[in-house]
Amino acid sequence: MAKDTDNKATPEDDMTPIEARRLMEEEEAKRRAQRDLDKEVNIFDGIRDRDNNPVEPVKLKGSNKFCFSCHKGVSCWNECCYGHDITLTPLDILKLSRSLYLAPATFLEKYTVPALWHGADMPIAKLRVKGEDGSGPCVFLDEKEGCTVYENRPVNCRYYPLGMATVKLKEHKGPEDFSFLVREKHCKGHEESKEQTVDEYRREQGVEPYDIFNRGWVDILMKLSSWKVVGGPGGREIDQRTKQMFFMATTDVDMFRRFVFESKFLKTYKIDDEMVEKLKTDDELLLLLGFDWLKHILFNEKTIEMKDEVLQDAIAAARQADAGSEKPQED
Ligand code: SF4
Numbered sequence: 001m002a003k004d005t006d007n008k009a010t011p012e013d014d015m016t017p018i019e020a021r022r023l024m025e026e027e028e029a030k031r032r033a034q035r036d037l038d039k040e041v042n043i044f045d046g047i048r049d050r051d052n053n054p055v056e057p058v059k060l061k062g063s064n065k066f067c068f069s070c071h072k073g074v075s076c077w078n079e080c081c082y083g084h085d086i087t088l089t090p091l092d093i094l095k096l097s098r099s100l101y102l103a104p105a106t107f108l109e110k111y112t113v114p115a116l117w118h119g120a121d122m123p124i125a126k127l128r129v130k131g132e133d134g135s136g137p138c139v140f141l142d143e144k145e146g147c148t149v150y151e152n153r154p155v156n157c158r159y160y161p162l163g164m165a166t167v168k169l170k171e172h173k174g175p176e177d178f179s180f181l182v183r184e185k186h187c188k189g190h191e192e193s194k195e196q197t198v199d200e201y202r203r204e205q206g207v208e209p210y211d212i213f214n215r216g217w218v219d220i221l222m223k224l225s226s227w228k229v230v231g232g233p234g235g236r237e238i239d240q241r242t243k244q245m246f247f248m249a250t251t252d253v254d255m256f257r258r259f260v261f262e263s264k265f266l267k268t269y270k271i272d273d274e275m276v277e278k279l280k281t282d283d284e285l286l287l288l289l290g291f292d293w294l295k296h297i298l299f300n301e302k303t304i305e306m307k308d309e310v311l312q313d314a315i316a317a318a319r320q321a322d323a324g325s326e327k328p329q330e331d
């Protein structure tokens, strides 16, 4: 994460003209591919799809108003907590497991089911419902008292009845988030007269602290979805081990911390001493480091830097491998 701005030497400085040209051609090919790939991608939503077509196809801005109120007095109290399809974000898993005094691995085993992110074939976790046929109550629902993890409920539960989508349009520099209204027939909260803006509702539901964490995770999934049409980042399919790494870094901070401190991670990447000290106890910081590291290993982004000596060794090894493959084959 730390950047060494004094050292201006780049790997390109040590390259032969042929290697430099090859690198430039590869970079240009990547840029061309990315230009073709940038398109509208709907990546993240909060729909618990039980009724047909519950989404109002209107993009809502933060200042747009809608009528809605959910309280114990509504006739549909708790109905939305049955048979849901809720994807847990990395911060949801962290907050829920900590609030239940469980290690993330134990939390995942008890309260979630493994799933694949539909757009990118990447492993994620969904909140479990009781029963066999998928229509039962949420594992955290108490029929009388309602949600037993309300303070730490998932961001999808906070958002409802709003859905959130992120789009990346060709003509736009970065992704754009917007909300939309989900009107399921069973939800009587839409008949209440309380009016609020999208921003007011988000504030009331405590969504904002989740934004920065969701952004990092969604960005990765969104890019993977885009790259999928050409077989994966740089045209290469993502191998099983990388998928496991993705799952570890986005669902299990305890395991990721062990990975950071017990593997070659700290010998490989430039992370300053102060940050290393914080990473020992700061789970949220560790999540953000995980996103940076994933962006680096998946898309070669400079979100985290290799130590100079490690980089030089890697270049030398790549050259050696290159030279070996270019040797004429002996009969
Ligand atoms: S976590 Fe709480 S609010 Fe969300 S579905 Fe379960 S019981 Fe309902």
Ligand code: SF4
Binding pocket: 069, 070, 071, 074, 076, 077, 078, 079, 080, 081, 160, 161, 186, 187, 188, 189, 190
């Ligand atoms: S009003 Fe909607 S969100 Fe509230 S309990 Fe009823 S179904 Fe759930």
